[in-house]
Amino acid sequence: MDQTTQQVLAVLFVFATVVLVYTARYFQRRGRQRALRRIAGVERVGEWTKQSIEANRPLHLALGGAAVGEDNTAVALAGAEFFHHLVERANASDVSPIVTMSAASSIPLGQDTVRRAWRSGDYLARAQWYPPDIAYAAAVTGALQGEDPAAHILAGSFGPELALMIDTAGRRGQGSLAVSDRLEGQAVAYAMADEYLIGEEIFAAAGYATDDGRAQADAIVLDVWRALLIMGVTIVLMLEVAKRMPWLNWALVLSVSALLVVFGLLIYRRHLPEGDG
Amino acid sequence: MGRGQRFGIALSAFVAFAVGVTTALSLLLGDNPALFGNQPGAEQLAELIAAPADALLRLATIVVALSIVIGIANLLYVHAGKLARGKFYSAVLLASFGFTVFWQVTRPGDTSLLEAAQLPIESALAALVALSLLHGGSRVLGKRADIWGLLFVAVVVVVLLASAPLAELAPLQAWRDWLMRVPVGAGARAILLGVALGAVVAGTRALLGQDRSVRG
Known part of the structure; x- marks a missing residue:
């Protein structure tokens, strides 16, 4: 990746984070509070x-x-x-x-x-x-x-x-x-x-x-970025694996992806505090 | 909250925002003429954009270097207070500080005090850290009696055994190398990626003047 592309991506990344932070804070302030995952x-x-x-x-x-x-x-x-x-x-x-x-x-x-x-x-x-x-x-x-x-x-x-x-x-x-x-x-x-x-x-x-909504919104933004990162890494990994396995087809990939999403949602719900799940 | 205080908060947030955005844009967009096409003057424009970050980072470096003075002042202030409450070890610390300053003033460049006192003490403490690690490692399963605790201990045992200079344990070295290269490497990268993401979110908050440290 050349320097120009890196710089443009970095600016976009920072800008997207700013937008996410303000969006999450807006929703927290409007009372549409999302429960934080359990730590x-x-x-x-x-x-x-x-x-x-x-x-x-x-x-x-x-x-x-x-x-x-x-x-x-x-x-x-x-x-x-x-x-x-x-x-x-x-x-x-x-x-x-x-x-x-x-x-x-x-x-x-x-x-x-x-x-x-x-x-x-x-x-x-x-x-x-x-x-x-x-x-x-x-x-x-x-x-x-x-x-x-x-x-x-x-x-x-x-x-x-x-x-x-x-x-x-x-x-x-x-x-x-x-x-x-x-x-x-x-x-x-x-x-x-x-x-x-x-x-x-x-x-x-x-x-x-x-209970400050701003701090909680920042925690949610972090979770969003993390989920996007995991999805990105998984997609790249699957594409790399697909190149080495000629028997792999889109139907199989979609089925496995759907299963993984369901599995992820189940784990996420399990980790929500009681009453929010 | 008074009007003056509100003004102070607004001013500090504005200064933080201005400096933060200027530095970030200067770092992100500066020093790359290709970003502005191959037009005449692109190189000067790239240098111009990079200049504020360069100046501000130099200033930050100087301030950080000078902060050691604040550290020493803090150490003396805290222990002078403790000495007033009759703490014996604070008296030892202050006396050692005074003696070390006297030593350096009367014998400039002489490192014998460092070699005779500080190095052996730090080496002894390093050995103590190794013992603490061993002690803590032996109690992992008591604290984390789950599959992850068990896995942690198993990996530690394999790595330690493979590091032992015994020919009988040589086959374990391949396992250790694989463990260090694949799962440990992947886990370490995942943690560092997470920290980097967190740093971007925290940095953005500071950049926008929203961080508590700049809100007065």
Whole structure:
């Protein structure tokens, strides 16, 4: 694909996303709300928030290495949006949540996240920076010992050092939810955290933490793009396979496609929250 | 919300929108004269369109580089507060910071402190991470007692055994190579594609000045 085609497709892709975002928000605002698909990982967050309020213990919210101004800026913004709704939910507690990060450029974002939802207290000291990678994991586990967080929500950019934080949280009986845009961190999150999100679910998480229609609309747009991507990949795969199988015909392809669509719809309905299916 | 505050929000959203759209269009359409046909002046037009993104990205790089100062200030502020509440380890941190600055000022370019203190400590922590991973891996089935947890453990066992330097386990190497190349490669690409899609949606929100971070 030449550079011109790539540029035109990129512009069209961004434009289509803008149109989808506004369309989804319009329908959400008009009350034609679609139920979000179930993500098991975020369901326990509400329980941890309640525990945090009842026990007057803070939540620990970690962005890790997600940095504003670098490749993972979008991850930092999505993590901060998710945290904002969690902080808002937890503001009945006397202790404000702690936001930690290993990217210095994300400090203002962390401080702002606490300040917006937590208008009293020293929010500057509740966003804490530590040097990156292993030093970050070690410092966070050590520094938070005295704070005794109710749970750790680790949503950002992490590597294998995530293991140290989750392991320590587990030994102290504190809950953990983890997701990372890096594959090593994602593998550790799946294997070790109490709850986990996978890949793009970090971008949809805010929609699950609030009743705000805009955040939910963004989560729906993400699902639409994902479904289109899966359909596109499947069609290309089937066309490639068809070239190698002379006995394959359109009737068979259509029958299998119809079966797959029905199967997909059944799975989708099963994953809708009760009452919406 | 006061009128001044509303104006501030509108202004910051407008600035974010203007900068975001300019940078995005400049990145997406700049530096390719072919996009404007083979007409005279196409090259200059392509360069002109690419210029704002270039300037803004350079500015962002400088700001990010300077943000380490904010990081250090934050670290000192947080631990000074903790020291005031009688936290012993914060005193150690602040004393270490002061000592390291003194060391660098009096012995410029001397890396012996780094080699004698920081490297061994980080190596020890890396070993601790390996132990934590082993511990966590051993408990996967306790946390995820389903088919996916079982599959996860089976793959880990095959990959670990195939990596062992034993001739008896050599046949497993072909399995490991296939696992890493096909299912693991496909899964990794799927996750990265998902993250990329999410980044586009989150980026679009920021681009339009709709993100909470720019709405004041």
